[in-house]
Amino acid sequence: MTAYLRQFGTAFRFLAVATVLLGVFYPLVMFGVGQAVASAQANGSIARLNGQPAASTLLVQAVPETETRFFFPRPSAVKWDSTTSGASNLGPSDPALSKAESAARAAVAAREGVAESAVPLDAVTASGSGLDPDISPAYAELQVPRVAKGTGLSADDLRKMVSEATSNPVLSLLGQPAVNTTKLNLAIAARLK
Amino acid sequence: MQFSFLSFITQIAILIVALGAVHQPLGAYLAKVADGEGHRPFERWIYKAAGVGPDSAQTWKAYARSVVALSAAGVILLYVGQRVQPLLSGGQIAGVDPWVAMNTAISFITNTNWQSYTPESTVGFVIQMAFLAVQNFVSAAVGIAIAFALVRGFARKGTDSLGNFWVDMTRITFRVLLPLAALAAAVLVVAGVVQNFWPTAVTNPLTGVSQTIPGGPVASQEAIKILGTNGGGYFNANSAHPFENPNAFTNLFEVFLLLAIPFSLPYTFGRMVGSRKQGFTILTVMAALWIITTSLMAWAVAAWPSLGEGLEQRFGPAASGIFATATTLTSTGAVNAAHDSLPPLAGGIAMFDMMLGEVAPGGVGSGLYGMLILAIVAVFLGGLMVGRTPEYLGKKIQARHMTLAALYLLVTPVLVLVLTGAAVLIPSVVADAPAPGPHQFSELLYAFTSATNNNGSAFAGISASDPIISSLINVAMWLGRVLPMVLVLALAGCFAKQEPIPPSPGTLPTYGPLFAGLLGTVAVLFSALNYFPALALGPIAEGTLR
Numbered sequence: 001m002t003a004y005l006r007q008f009g010t011a012f013r014f015l016a017v018a019t020v021l022l023g024v025f026y027p028l029v030m031f032g033v034g035q036a037v038a039s040a041q042a043n044g045s046i047a048r049l050n051g052q053p054a055a056s057t058l059l060v061q062a063v064p065e066t067e068t069r070f071f072f073p074r075p076s077a078v079k080w081d082s083t084t085s086g087a088s089n090l091g092p093s094d095p096a097l098s099k100a101e102s103a104a105r106a107a108v109a110a111r112e113g114v115a116e117s118a119v120p121l122d123a124v125t126a127s128g129s130g131l132d133p134d135i136s137p138a139y140a141e142l143q144v145p146r147v148a149k150g151t152g153l154s155a156d157d158l159r160k161m162v163s164e165a166t167s168n169p170v171l172s173l174l175g176q177p178a179v180n181t182t183k184l185n186l187a188i189a190a191r192l193k
Numbered sequence: 194m195q196f197s198f199l200s201f202i203t204q205i206a207i208l209i210v211a212l213g214a215v216h217q218p219l220g221a222y223l224a225k226v227a228d229g230e231g232h233r234p235f236e237r238w239i240y241k242a243a244g245v246g247p248d249s250a251q252t253w254k255a256y257a258r259s260v261v262a263l264s265a266a267g268v269i270l271l272y273v274g275q276r277v278q279p280l281l282s283g284g285q286i287a288g289v290d291p292w293v294a295m296n297t298a299i300s301f302i303t304n305t306n307w308q309s310y311t312p313e314s315t316v317g318f319v320i321q322m323a324f325l326a327v328q329n330f331v332s333a334a335v336g337i338a339i340a341f342a343l344v345r346g347f348a349r350k351g352t353d354s355l356g357n358f359w360v361d362m363t364r365i366t367f368r369v370l371l372p373l374a375a376l377a378a379a380v381l382v383v384a385g386v387v388q389n390f391w392p393t394a395v396t397n398p399l400t401g402v403s404q405t406i407p408g409g410p411v412a413s414q415e416a417i418k419i420l421g422t423n424g425g426g427y428f429n430a431n432s433a434h435p436f437e438n439p440n441a442f443t444n445l446f447e448v449f450l451l452l453a454i455p456f457s458l459p460y461t462f463g464r465m466v467g468s469r470k471q472g473f474t475i476l477t478v479m480a481a482l483w484i485i486t487t488s489l490m491a492w493a494v495a496a497w498p499s500l501g502e503g504l505e506q507r508f509g510p511a512a513s514g515i516f517a518t519a520t521t522l523t524s525t526g527a528v529n530a531a532h533d534s535l536p537p538l539a540g541g542i543a544m545f546d547m548m549l550g551e552v553a554p555g556g557v558g559s560g561l562y563g564m565l566i567l568a569i570v571a572v573f574l575g576g577l578m579v580g581r582t583p584e585y586l587g588k589k590i591q592a593r594h595m596t597l598a599a600l601y602l603l604v605t606p607v608l609v610l611v612l613t614g615a616a617v618l619i620p621s622v623v624a625d626a627p628a629p630g631p632h633q634f635s636e637l638l639y640a641f642t643s644a645t646n647n648n649g650s651a652f653a654g655i656s657a658s659d660p661i662i663s664s665l666i667n668v669a670m671w672l673g674r675v676l677p678m679v680l681v682l683a684l685a686g687c688f689a690k691q692e693p694i695p696p697s698p699g700t701l702p703t704y705g706p707l708f709a710g711l712l713g714t715v716a717v718l719f720s721a722l723n724y725f726p727a728l729a730l731g732p733i734a735e736g737t738l739r
């Protein structure tokens with residue numbers, strides 16, 4: 001028993017040392033390194049519009065349902081709220097999932113004025129994080145005519161902006177091609193000013 | 194979303210090349226850390242501060258006492274820390290609910306990192322970095338220390354000593370984990386992972402509404418979360434969250450990091466026992482199981498017609514399948530997609546990966562000792578089949594060894610199956626898993642498989658915060674961690690005392706393709722026989738519905 005008690009004493013003292021070195025010193029040093037070499041990323045990749053902080057380019061931004069001038073991101077289980085995160089966690093054979101997908105498909109098709117069969121899957125499924133800013137190039141292309149009409153920008157201009165907001169070929173290969181709606185919508189907002 | 198075969202093959206090829214390049218140097222370095230003489234000045238300072246006599250040797254019992262003492266002390270510290278969060282956060286954040294705090298404490302001590310709490314709303318910077326992330330280092334180091342002790346048992350003869358736990362812990366933490374984590378954290382920050390201490394307010398130009406961009410010391414925690422095969426996310430969405438895993442490069446980098454140490458330890462083992470081919474054989478079996486299960490996962494994902502729910506657009510099905518396999522084959526449990534929404538058979542493969550006992554390559558340290566136990570069983574079976582004397586690395590396998598090895602292999606399946614069985618009999622626990630049909634059983638089976646194997650991923654539709662289910666999970670995590678460790682140390686103690694016998698013509702060679710095949714077969718058959726009925730009721734039944 002005394003052997004055990006002695007080990008407990010050692011354990012708590014070891015944890016105290018570990019807490020100082022690993023729990024305080026290490027994150028503070030990494031904070032210093034981050035601010036020194038990559039402060040933009042370390043601070044959340046914040047993009048500005050007219051000098052004002054407008055978004056983190058890594059996180060989704062909500063687009064109001066009635067909006068006609070911007071590109072819509074994917075559905076979100078946390079309603080695009082960046083103070084939280086998460087997925088629907090609906091099982092693959094859950095009827096609630098197919099119901100949500102059908103409803104979203106009908107809504108997207110009506111909004112964009114296309115057939116339901118033309119709506120890609122990323123447009124009707126919620127992401128794992130709920131904060132995914134990216135959509136497929138197919139879903140972006142689907143929205144181009146509506147955004148062109150809503151903004152008065154030409155479809156060709158918009159396609160150029162879409163391709164500027166698309167992941168580079170290396171990232172597209174390691175993951176899949178992704179169009180960042182947060183960057184894209186900021187670019188459109190800048191043009192509309 | 195479409196499964197891209199080209200993307201899959203490219204990523205696997207990059208991983209094979211990268212892991213192939215690091216496993217020798219890192220493995221050799223780990224062997225040097227394990228066998229090293231002498232202490233560095235900062236280590237002497239730590240020994241003094243902790244009251245450790247660094248040159249004293251420990252028997253297996255003393256070693257085990259230290260492991261249990263450190264784990265129990267860790268649980269107390271984490272529990273108290275979470276409960277007094279108001280003090281630590283200057284009154285900003287409430288204390289964590291007692292049940293959730295206990296669940297989280299056990300979870301982080303046991304390298305499980307099962308998260309019944311929502312980090313964004315439950316824990317602040319202080320708890321995350323000074324309590325939870327510290328255990329990401331410590332629990333990882335414990336796993337590696339136990340692996341060192343077992344390998345020393347094989348390498349030594351006629352001694353009671355397995356080394357000194359506190360010296361192993363100090364060296365593994367400060368010579369290996371901390372420098373590697375710092376390096377990885379720097380890469381992650383440059384690639385976009387946040388590392389700050391404040392939220393940022395922005396104004397959404399589309400709506401004019403203000404939005405809060407979260408902050409926190411994420412990169413430093415993310416690095417050790419992955420490298421130490423822990424898996425507890427800074428954010429609720431874990432590695433699916435863009436601030437933990439911003440792009441397809443960081444995603445592949447994280448998969449590499451979580452496989453790096455487990456795939457290097459077989460080389461360490463070979464070095465320490467003085468036979469590289471023995472280490473290479475273990476490595477081949479781990480690598481083969483990894484490639485086979487990853488390919489099965491790819492097949493299960495690619496065959497599903499409606500991919501998208503729970504997947505991130507920037508990763509897609511191929512990168513998420515690779516991540517899901519790597520995280521469940523190791524004891525990591527980080528996720529870059531919602532496992533609950535994976536196609537039924539893909540979810541089943543993720544479960545089976547854990548059911549293999551997380552040995553391909555497994556958690557840091559735990560993967561190696563798990564695979565070595567399987568090797569002992571394989572030697573014994575091989576000996577029975579062809580009438581050879583069962584011996585491994587010159588140590589004769591006797592009744593006592595087989596008893597300990599058999600107990601080790603039975604602890605996990607018994608806990609998983611008994612606790613899952615108990616869970617389905619308790620109506621309030623069944624109600625915690627709201628999914629319809631066989632998926633409800635899958636959610637429960639996944640939870641107890643994950644907790645007992647100290648994985649930590651979940652079919653997260655399950656709600657695990659009420660007292661009954663969280664107590665069952667606590668039992669699974671604690672016994673699933675501590676019992677196997679003590680059994681491994683007991684086995685190491687036996688081997689260390691034994692004098693080796695020289696190989697004879699009757700010795701079954703424990704290297705080369707034949708033994709590798711035997712070992713791989715034992716690993717797969719053992720888990721398949723244990724778990725197939727349970728899998729048939731969950732993911733396999735669900736897979737036949739469509």
